Amino acid sequence: MLDIERNPSGLGAQIKGIDIAKPVSDQDFAAILSALGNSGVVCFPQQVIEAAQLKAFAGRFGTLEINVANAFYEPGHPEVMVLSNIVEDGKPIGLADAGQDWHTDMSYSREIAYANVLYAIKVPRRDGKALGRTEFADMRAAYDELPGDLKTRLADKTITHDFNKFWEHMRSQPGSRRPPLTEEQRRRKPPVSHPVFLTHPVTGRKTLYANPGYSIRINELSSQESDEILDFLFRHQLQAKFVHAHEWTEGDVLMWDNLCTLHNARPDYGPDEHRLIKRCQVMADKILNPAFVRTAFERAGSAVPH
Numbered sequence: 001m002l003d004i005e006r007n008p009s010g011l012g013a014q015i016k017g018i019d020i021a022k023p024v025s026d027q028d029f030a031a032i033l034s035a036l037g038n039s040g041v042v043c044f045p046q047q048v049i050e051a052a053q054l055k056a057f058a059g060r061f062g063t064l065e066i067n068v069a070n071a072f073y074e075p076g077h078p079e080v081m082v083l084s085n086i087v088e089d090g091k092p093i094g095l096a097d098a099g100q101d102w103h104t105d106m107s108y109s110r111e112i113a114y115a116n117v118l119y120a121i122k123v124p125r126r127d128g129k130a131l132g133r134t135e136f137a138d139m140r141a142a143y144d145e146l147p148g149d150l151k152t153r154l155a156d157k158t159i160t161h162d163f164n165k166f167w168e169h170m171r172s173q174p175g176s177r178r179p180p181l182t183e184e185q186r187r188r189k190p191p192v193s194h195p196v197f198l199t200h201p202v203t204g205r206k207t208l209y210a211n212p213g214y215s216i217r218i219n220e221l222s223s224q225e226s227d228e229i230l231d232f233l234f235r236h237q238l239q240a241k242f243v244h245a246h247e248w249t250e251g252d253v254l255m256w257d258n259l260c261t262l263h264n265a266r267p268d269y270g271p272d273e274h275r276l277i278k279r280c281q282v283m284a285d286k287i288l289n290p291a292f293v294r295t296a297f298e299r300a301g302s303a304v305p306h
């Protein structure tokens with residue numbers, strides 16, 4: 001039986017009573033789906049796992065992304081990406097500047113991402129305090145608190161998301177080693193459109209699916225109206241009342257839901273303050289299939305929670 005402790009704010013939960021290294025039972029799987037939908041971010045503390053076990057756990061939730069083109073990954077496990085600022089023999093062992101500003105993973109992709117599963121192996125600390133926290137913003141609460149007329153106005157609208165927007169933002173940061181995207185890379189990641197609001201497949205709650213990292217245009221509005229409303233949405237969605245920060249501890253397996261949260265990796269540590277995290281990216285192919293969700297809850301002897 002899982003021990004699930006939800007944060008009073010509604011964003012974030014801690015789940016104990018499970019060993020991620022072992023196969024997850026149908027009951028636990030349904031309970032995690034439910035907790036992730038209800039809390040947006042869940043942490044499984046004190047885990048000890050290998051790359052293959054991280055992959056097996058994450059793979060229950062959907063197809064895992066393989067991004068070998070420009071990523072550091074675990075030998076033999078291209079689904080497991082290495083995030084790190086550690087340099088060995090002059091060579092970086094992981095991607096050092098991943099996700100450093102507010103965004104939603106893969107909103108720029110036709111097939112969007114459902115969840116990320118990260119395993120913390122090394123956490124930088126200064127004066128005993130953990131550095132490199134990851135912040136999350138709750139897009140269910142952000143939707144709920146939008147003015148009613150804006151909810152109505154944007155209900156049938158779509159937003160263009162462009163990979164190049166965040167890439168160029170990262171390139172503009174001091175010390176960035178990212179080259180500009182080539183024509184070929186841009187062709188392989190063309191801008192895509194998604195609805196402004198999504199309905200979460202597990203909870204049935206509406207979420208605001210816009211983010212300052214990749215969203216560039218509300219397609220059905222004039223350029224000026226689009227700029228004004230996006231500017232409003234970006235400020236609205238990052239209000240402190242919607243934000244929860246995760247302070248990392250070694251052994252944390254942290255899982256978040258990209259359908260209903262934004263995240264931001266805080267780069268408040270130096271090159272000699274080492275961080276090592278392994279990550280799987282779960283695509284939304286399965287979770288957006290109603291039969292997958294229904295079957296997951298039926299196997300656990302329960303009904304979809306909404």
Ligand SMILES: [Fe+2]
Nearest residue numbers: 099104105263
């Ligand atoms: Fe990210």
